[in-house]
Amino acid sequence: MERRVDVVILQVEHVRKAFAPAEAGGTGVTAVDGVDLAVERSEFVAITGSSGSGKSTLLHLLGGITRPTSGSVRLEGVDLATLGDEALAVVRRRRIGFVFQRYNLLPELSLVENVALPLVLDGMRNAAAEERARDALARVGMDHRAGHRPDALSGGEQQRGAIARALVAGPAIVLADEPTGALDSANSRRVIELFRELVEREAQTVVLVTHDPAIAAGAPRVVRMRDGRVESDTIAAGAPSR
Helix, strand or coil: CCCCHHHEEEEEEEEEEEECCCCCCCCCEEEEEEEEEEEECCCEEEEECCCCCCHHHHHHHHCCCCCCCEEEEEECCEEHHHCCHHHHHHHHHHHEEEEECCCCCCCCCCHHHHHHHHHHHCCCCHHHHHHHHHHHHHHCCCHHHCCCCHHHCCHHHHHHHHHHHHHCCCCCEEEEECCCCCCCHHHHHHHHHHHHHHHHHHCCCEEEEECCHHHHCCCCEEEEEECCEEEEEEECCCCCCC
C-alpha cells in the first residue's frame, strides 16, 4: 500500500540487527534481517510472531533502545541511529512512550507520583508534573486511583497507570512490549480496548508487540514476523483507509 510521506511518523528502511557470538568461534545471530516498515500518525499496529521471530528486537530498534547494525529508523524524520547517546535519551524521554509487560511502578510512590516521575526527571517542578500526571491518569480512567500505591492496585490498574506514564510527556508514539503478558484475559481485553480508544479518539500512535494472535487481532493492522523478517503486513477489513 502506498503511504503518504507527510503522515508517516515512523519510517524503517532496510534495518538489520546482528548480535555477535557469545564465544569466539561461535555463530552470530541476525535477529532482524532487512525490515522495511512505515507507521502513520494515529495508527495502531500490532507486531506478532513466535518466540525468536525478532519482534521484540524490532520494537527496541524502533524505540532507540538498540542501535541497528545497518539501515535506518526515522522518527518524525530524524534517524535515531545518527544521534549521540545524550540526544537519543532526550528523544526517548520526550517523544517515545514505553509500556512493558512488567509495570515498573515504584512501590514507595503513589500512582500519580509514578506517572509524574518522567517529567520530574526531565526538570519539571513537582506541582506542574503532578497536574500533568493527573490529566494522563484521567485519559486512561485512573484519576480516581491517583493517590494509591501500586500494591493497592490490581494488575490491570497498574498497567493502565503504566500507560498513563507513557503518555504523560505527550509522545509522538507509544511502543508497548507484551503489555498484556502479565494480565488475565479480561484485563488484557481492557488494555487493548484502551489502546484502540487512544488511537481512535485522541489520534495517538501505538505499536504493540505480542506473541498472542488474539491480542494482535485487536489492532487494525497486524505485522507478522518470522526469522527476523516481515512475513505479512495485513490491514483488517473495515479499518480506516490510509
